[in-house]
Amino acid sequence: MASLYERLGGDAAVDAAVDIFYRKVLSDDRVNGFFDDVDMEAQAAKQKSFLTMVFGGPNNYTGLDMREGHKHLVERGLNDSHVDTIIELLGATLKELGVADSEIEEVAAIANSVRDDVLNR
């Protein structure tokens, strides 16, 4: 079966998903403090490669990048509860895009698989 990435509509669909997802992240007081002073365009590009990865699209995401990219946030208090929130917002994004619950669970499982890298454990 085609990956969720292909079924959603590939690259252009991920752009739309990034906008919805990033808007949710920036509006959520549980996590938006981590995004206060970032370059929005660079951040959107990172979210795009993250979503492409969890949707099963072509990506070159590595655990090492994940660790390096979040180290400074872990120092600022990033923990499991924040990862939970991000996965919740990712699920809400997919729901808005009409993705079935069973598939949302699969995506959440992939996102969950990088939790230890993100939290530098």
Next chain:
Amino acid sequence: MARVKYNGLVVEVPAGRSVLDALLDRGETIPHGCRAGACQTCLMQATQGTVPAASQRGLKAAHRERGLFLACSCMPEEDLEVCLPDTQQLRIAASIVGRRALADDVMELSLRTSEPFSYRAGQYVTLWRDAELGRSYSLANLPQTDGLLQFHIRRIEGGAFSGWIHDSARVGDALDVQGPMGDCFYTADDPEQKLLLIGTGTGLAPLYGILQDALAQGHRGAIHLFHGALARDGLYLHDSLTELAAQHNKLHYHACVLHGDDEPAADIRAGDVGALALERIGTPAGWKCYLCGDPTLVNGLRKKLFLAGAAMKDIHADAFLASGPAPRDPLND
């Protein structure tokens, strides 16, 4: 820790520190400006080693291949050998052909380049007075066959470049032009799309260029231009924009002043330009937005417009970052 060789010197650059700061620490003279990867004043070239991709963001492919990079954004991961680039190949000669006061503190500067220079109105260039003093300015006019470039330059108290332009530059003086850079320009991909242009101060310069481009290319959707100034005198194109709007039904010019001390005129609104714009247009979803000028305003509005529904790809922003002092070296604190 990486070692960077420059001009016969070997400099150790701790992780997370930029090549620019490391060289400045050692007393080297490296031209630089915004320190944020925008102005490209600190362009250098790597002759040995590979620079991080982040330090080549926004550079032309041909320049990336030659190893050019931005020293302010280069936190080296491996040893490098670097030099200042051959400026002959990056800059073209120009001379001042006109200076005209648009307001007390805004000068329209006209240059003519010695050779054809291709750009899109709204992009910016680095203007070099000499080998050391270079600053970014936005192109306010459409490309002309005779190589005429126009800029709106605001006087900054104690400013090296703007002070020179306002007080002592003369017609005939020579300058170098480097660029163009940036993606703040009109694209005709959807001639029906509504355009929202918001700028403060001389942030109007690129917007004026974009506006003329959109009109010249026959844009059909509505165009709303919001110009924000501290006071009435800062609305330096008020009369010509009012006239232009009278000639084009789709063009709406909104003049906004922050301090309405004297009763603002009927055609001038008092208040924050971003808030007034959002109030006037409602949701920006589906609009193409251009934001230029004061960095705090531009970055704040970028977020507000995005959260209010504008797509990320439809927001183009140029923050007029000032050339700042160096961040302190954490190791020497």
